[in-house]
Amino acid sequence: MKELLATIGAREWAVAVDHGGRVALADGAAALRAADPDGFLEFEYAGQVYRARAVEREGVWYVELRDRAFVVQVQPAALKSVRAAQAAGGAQTLVVRAPMPGLVRGVEVSVGDAVQKDQVLVRLEAMKMESHFRAPAAGMVTRVGVAPGETVEAGKVLVEMKVSA
Amino acid sequence: MFSTVLIANRGEIACRIIRACRELGIRSVAVFSEADRGALHTRLADDAVFIGPAEPAQSYLNIPRLLAAAKASGAQAVHPGYGFLSEQAEFARACAAAGLVFIGPTPEVLAAVGDKLEARRRAAAAGAPVVPGSDGLVTDAVEAERVARTIGLPVLLKAAGGGGGKGMRIVHDPAALRDAFTAAAGEALSAFSDPRLYVEKLIHPVRHIEVQVLADAHGHLIHLGERDCSVQRRHQKLAEETPAPHLPEAVRSGLCDAALKVMRAVGYTNAGTVEFLVAPEGGHYFLEVNARLQVEHPVSEAATGIDLVHAQLRIAAGEPLPWQQGDIAPRGAAIECRVYAEDPFADFAPAPGHVVRVAEPAGPGVRVDSCLLDGCAVPLMYDPIVSKVIVAGRDRAEALARMRRALAEYEVWGIRTTLPFTRWLLDIEEFARGGVTTDFVARHWKPAPAEAHPLAGVAVAAAVLAATRPRALRAAPANRWRAAGRAALLRGAKKRAARKAPR
Numbered sequence: 001m002k003e004l005l006a007t008i009g010a011r012e013w014a015v016a017v018d019h020g021g022r023v024a025l026a027d028g029a030a031a032l033r034a035a036d037p038d039g040f041l042e043f044e045y046a047g048q049v050y051r052a053r054a055v056e057r058e059g060v061w062y063v064e065l066r067d068r069a070f071v072v073q074v075q076p077a078a079l080k081s082v083r084a085a086q087a088a089g090g091a092q093t094l095v096v097r098a099p100m101p102g103l104v105r106g107v108e109v110s111v112g113d114a115v116q117k118d119q120v121l122v123r124l125e126a127m128k129m130e131s132h133f134r135a136p137a138a139g140m141v142t143r144v145g146v147a148p149g150e151t152v153e154a155g156k157v158l159v160e161m162k163v164s165a
Numbered sequence: 166m167f168s169t170v171l172i173a174n175r176g177e178i179a180c181r182i183i184r185a186c187r188e189l190g191i192r193s194v195a196v197f198s199e200a201d202r203g204a205l206h207t208r209l210a211d212d213a214v215f216i217g218p219a220e221p222a223q224s225y226l227n228i229p230r231l232l233a234a235a236k237a238s239g240a241q242a243v244h245p246g247y248g249f250l251s252e253q254a255e256f257a258r259a260c261a262a263a264g265l266v267f268i269g270p271t272p273e274v275l276a277a278v279g280d281k282l283e284a285r286r287r288a289a290a291a292g293a294p295v296v297p298g299s300d301g302l303v304t305d306a307v308e309a310e311r312v313a314r315t316i317g318l319p320v321l322l323k324a325a326g327g328g329g330g331k332g333m334r335i336v337h338d339p340a341a342l343r344d345a346f347t348a349a350a351g352e353a354l355s356a357f358s359d360p361r362l363y364v365e366k367l368i369h370p371v372r373h374i375e376v377q378v379l380a381d382a383h384g385h386l387i388h389l390g391e392r393d394c395s396v397q398r399r400h401q402k403l404a405e406e407t408p409a410p411h412l413p414e415a416v417r418s419g420l421c422d423a424a425l426k427v428m429r430a431v432g433y434t435n436a437g438t439v440e441f442l443v444a445p446e447g448g449h450y451f452l453e454v455n456a457r458l459q460v461e462h463p464v465s466e467a468a469t470g471i472d473l474v475h476a477q478l479r480i481a482a483g484e485p486l487p488w489q490q491g492d493i494a495p496r497g498a499a500i501e502c503r504v505y506a507e508d509p510f511a512d513f514a515p516a517p518g519h520v521v522r523v524a525e526p527a528g529p530g531v532r533v534d535s536c537l538l539d540g541c542a543v544p545l546m547y548d549p550i551v552s553k554v555i556v557a558g559r560d561r562a563e564a565l566a567r568m569r570r571a572l573a574e575y576e577v578w579g580i581r582t583t584l585p586f587t588r589w590l591l592d593i594e595e596f597a598r599g600g601v602t603t604d605f606v607a608r609h610w611k612p613a614p615a616e617a618h619p620l621a622g623v624a625v626a627a628a629v630l631a632a633t634r635p636r637a638l639r640a641a642p643a644n645r646w647r648a649a650g651r652a653a654l655l656r657g658a659k660k661r662a663a664r665k666a667p668r
Contacts, residue, residue, distance in 0.1 A: 002633070006625040011616035013625045030626035035634055038521050040578075045626050051539055052624070053521065053578050054631035061628035064578055067585035068510070068614050072628035094482045100508065100516045102583070126545040127515035128504070151545070154518065 003077035008070055014077065039151040057155030060097070071155075092163045093142070096133055098156045104146045109159065111142045122146060122158045139163040166386045166482045167191055167242045167266070171235040172210070173256075174246030175225060177536040177552060178458070179206035182244050185474035187211075196231060200544035205536045212238055219546045225249045228256055232263045242266035242481055244474075248548055251457040252279055268481040269435050270456050274546040274615050277431055278454040282363055284431075288451040291430035293423040296442065296450040298365035301379035306346040308341055312364045319367040322349045326359030335367055351482045358412035368442050370449065370602035373397065373407050375440040375455070376424035380433045381486040388421045388659040389465045389473075390495045394440075396590065398513060398606040403583065404590060406500040407468045410444075410561060410599025413609050427451065436477050438463070445602065460503065460550065463532060467499035467557040487658060498561040502570050502587040504535070504552035504577070506543045510612050517545035521579035526571035530557045530564075543580055551582070586610065 004015040016024045028046030035041045039055040052065040054072075061072040086101040102124035109121050115135040122133045145157040152158075169192040172179045179195055180420055183206060195210035200219035207213035214234040214544030217224040224230065226249055233642055243265050245251035254275040260267040269275070278284045282301065289295045295312040297316040302325060303309040313320045313336065324344055324596045332353030347364065378390040393409035394402045410419065424439035427493040431454070438459050440452040462473045471493070480486070507513045535552035537543075551560040554571050558564030569591045575584055590596055593609060615621060 004629060006629060008625065009614055010622055011621065013574065013622065015629050017629060017633050021630070021635065023626050023633070025622055025626060027622060028626070030623075030630055032630045032634055035631070039631070041631055041634075043627065045206060045623050050623055050627070052441075052627040054627050056632070061631060062633075063627045064622050065620055066628060067588065068615060068618050068620065068624070069508075069581055070618070070621065070624035070628070072589060072625055074628055074632045087655040091575055099511060100513070100514060101518050103545060127547065127549045129515050131514060145186035151437050 003038055005075055005077045005080050007073045015074075057153060058157050059099070060155050062155060064160070094139065094161050094163055095157055096121060096136065096159045096161070098124060098146075098152045098154060098158055100126065100154045102131070102152055104148050104152060105130060107144060107146060107148055108146065109141045111141055111144055114164075115139060115141060115161065122144045124152070124158075133158055135159075135161065137161075137163045167240075167478070169238060169240045169267070170242045170244055170478070171214075171231070171238060171240035171265075171392075172244050172246065172561075173195065173225070173231045174251075175201055175204065175206055176243070176535075177534050178246040178248075178460070180209055180536055181476055181534050181619075183209045185472060185478065186624065188426045188472075188474055189475060189478060191478065194234070194240055196225070196234050197544075200542065200546055203416055204541065205538050214238055216279045216385060218543060221546060223250070225547075228259050231256075232259060232265070235260075236263065239267065241398065242268055244268040244477070245457065247457050247460060248578045252455075254279065266481050268477055270433055270437065274431055274433055275456050278433075278456050280325070281323070281453060282619075284454055285451070287431055288423075288427045291426045293427050293451040294421065294449060296365045296368060299363045301363065302361050303364055306343040309362070309364050310342050313339060313342060314628055316364075316366045316382075319369070320366045321367045322346060322362050323355035323365060324349065324357060324359065325361040325363055326357035326648060327353060331356040332362070336350070363507050368444055368448075370397075370445065370604050372409070372410070372439065372443040372445070372600070373402075373452075374420060374443050374449075375438045375459075375602055376421050377459075377462070377473070378424055378433065378437050378439060379389055379426045379471075379473070379480070379486060380428055380435065380437070381480050382434050384487050385486050386425050386433070387467050387486060387488055387490045387493060388424055389471060389493055391417060391420055392459075392461055392464050393600075394461060395601050395603050396596070396605060397603050398610075401505075401513075402461065402503065402586065403606065404500065404502045405464050405507075405562075406498065407464050408498065412443070412600075413447060414623060416443065416449060420449055423449075423451065427454065434481050436473050460553065461501050463534060463553065464501045465556040467532070467555055468495040468497065469493055470496075497557055498564040499555065499557045500561075501553055501555045502553065502568060502572065502590075503550055503581045503583070504575075504587070505549040506580050507550050507583055508581035509551050509583050509610070510615065511581075513583070515545070515549055516581035517543045517549075518580040519543070520577060522576070524574065525552075525580070526574035526577040528571070528574075530567050532556070537577065554587075561599065565591065598665055 002017040006013045018143040030045040033042045041055045054063045063070040105125045139161045143160040171194045185192040193210045195213040196216045216230045250256040254272040257267040257272040299312045319337040334349040350360040372395045380386040394405045396404040438455040443449045523598040532555040556567040
C-alpha cells in the first residue's frame with residue numbers, strides 16, 4: 001500500500017494505492033481498464049467509466065478530462081510533513097511553470113536575485129500575445145530553467161525561488 | 166477563369182479556398198512555412214511550395230517569396246485569405262506588377278478603407294450614419310475635451326493608424342482626458358508608429374452587426390444579408406449568426422442599404438463586409454469595412470446557398486455577378502462557433518501545441534471548416550483560430566439544438582481550445598433568447614478554478630492511475646525516433662566507457 005498526496009491548486013487529496021494498482025480516494029476508488037502510449041486512459045471510478053488523457057511534464061501531471069484540463073501534483077504523503085516544516089522554517093520553495101507552450105522572449109532575473117512579489121520573472125510569447133510570469137511572493141531566485149529564444153512546452157519550469165521569511 | 170491559383174495563407178481558411186478551387190476545376194497551390202510541414206492545407210492542395218521559416222515576416226508576410234512561389238507554380242491569381250497580407254494595398258499592388266490577379270478589391274480601395282478616418286469620412290459622405298465624433302484628427306487633449314463636451318461623455322479615444330484595441334481608451338470623466346490622451350497616443354505610436362488619434366462617442370451597450378456584400382468589376386453590387394457578431398471578448402469574435410435575432414426589419418434594411426451605399430461610394434469590388442454598431446434602441450452607426458473574406462463567411466453561405474469563395478474567384482476573373490438583389494433569399498437560421506487554440510479557463514491565454522487526437526462533428530446541417538488532424542501541430546507563431554463549426558436550421562431554435570449536438574461530438578485532445586466555452590455559451594438562457602450585446606461574455610463567463618470542478622477528484626484518480634500504472638502501460642516518449650537514437654548513443658557511450666575503464 002502506497003500513501004500519496006495529490007494537489008490541484010490549493011486543494012489536497014489523500015490517495016492510497018494498493019498492490020493491485022487500485023486507487024482509493026475519500027469518495028471513491030478507481031481501477032485502470034486500459035491505457036495507450038499517447039497517454040489515454042480508460043478507468044472506472046465510483047461505478048462510472050471515464051476516458052481521460054494524462055501526461056507528465058517535469059514532475060507534474062496534466063490531465064484532460066471531458067471539458068477541463070487539470071494540473072495535478074502527485075507526491076508521497078510523507079513529503080507533506082517535510083514541506084510543512086520547510087514552510088515553518090521560512091524556506092518554502094516556489095516553482096513558476098509555463099502554463100502553456102511559448103517562445104521565451106525575455107528572462108528578467110538571474111540565480112541569486114532578490115525579487116519582489118509580482119516582479120516579472122520571464123516573458124513568453126505565443127500567437128502574437130506576450131504573457132508575463134511574475135513572482136508569486138517575495139524571495140530569492142534559486143534556479144532559472146529557460147533561456148531567451150528557447151521554445152518551451154507547457155509545464156516547463158521557468159524559475160524556482162525560495163520565499164523570504 | 167484561372168487555371169491555377171496560389172493561396173497566400175495557411176490554416177482553415179487556406180483549406181476552405183483550396184476546396185472552392187477544386188470545385189471549380191482550378192489547380193490550387195498552397196504555400197507553407199517551416200512550422201507548417203505536413204499541415205492539412207499542404208495535403209489538400211494540388212501543389213505546395215515551401216516559402217521559408219516559421220516567423221511570419223519571413224514566410225506568410227514575405228511578398229517577394231510569395232510572388233516567387235506564384236511564378237514558379239504558374240499561378241495566374243493569388244487568394245490572400247484573411248489576416249496576413251489580405252488587406253495590404255502594397256501586396257495587391259505587387260501582385261498586379263508581377264502580372265498576377267489579386268483576388269480582392271483594388272489597391273486604391275484597400276488603402277482608402279484601411280485608413281479608419283478616411284473610411285469614416287467616405288461612409289459619412291455616402292450617407293451612412295457614423296458614430297458622432299471628431300470628424301478628423303484631434304491634435305491635443307484640449308481639442309479632444311472640446312469634442313467630448315460637444316458630443317457628450319463617455320467617449321472613446323481611437324488610434325487612426327491601427328486597431329485591435331491598441332491605442333484605444335474609454336474616457337468617462339473630462340478630468341481623466343488629458344492622461345488618457347497621452348497614454349493612448351504613446352501606445353498608438355509604439356504599436357503602429359503613428360500617434361494620431363480621433364474621438365468617438367462610446368456606444369454602450371451595443372450589438373455588432375455586419376453586412377456581407379458582393380461587388381463585380383462591372384459596377385453591380387448586392388448584399389447577402391447581415392451577421393450578428395456580438396459574442397466577443399476583447400474585440401475578438403467567438404460566435405456569429407444570421408439573421409440577427411430580434412432586429413427590427415427597418416433597422417435590418419437600413420444596415421443593408423447603408424452597406425451598399427458605402428461600398429458603391431468607395432468603388433469596391435469582390436467580397437467585403439461592412440461592420441456596424443447597433444444600439445439596443447435601434448440607432449446604428451458605420452464602424453469599418455473589412456476588405457476581405459471574413460472568418461464567419463460560412464454563416465451567410467449557409468443561409469443564402471451562395472458559395473462566397475466561388476463568387477470571389479469569378480469576380481476576380483472578370484465575370485459579372487449572375488444575381489440581382491431579388492434573387493438573394495436567405496432561409497432559416499445559421500450559426501457559427503469558432504474554435505481557438507486558447508484556454509478559456511486561463512483568461513483565453515494562447516494554447517499552441519500538438520493535437521494528439523481529433524473527432525469532428527458531422528451529421529445533418531453541420532459543416533466543419535478545420536485544419537486539425539491527429540498528430541498535427543498548432544504553431545505558436547500564428548493566429549489561434551483552428552476550426553469553425555457552422556450549423557443551419559429551419560429556424561434559430563433548430564440551429565441552436567443542432568449546434569449543441571455538434572459541439573457535444575467535438576473532441577480535441579492535446580491542446581486547450583475554446584470548445585468548453587462554446588458549450589457553456591449554448592446553455593446560457595440570455596444567449597438562447599438572442600440579441601446579446603458585446604459585453605455579454607465579460608459579464609457572464611466566470612469559470613470556477615479547476616480544483617473546485619466536480620470532476621477534480623476523478624482527475625486526481627486519473628493522474629495517480631497514470632503515475633502508478635504498470636511499466637507496460639506507460640506513455641511512450643514524445644519522439645520515438647529521437648529516443649531510439651539517444652538510447653543507441655548512450656549504449657555506445659557506455660561501451661566506450663567500459664572499454665576505457667581500467668580493469
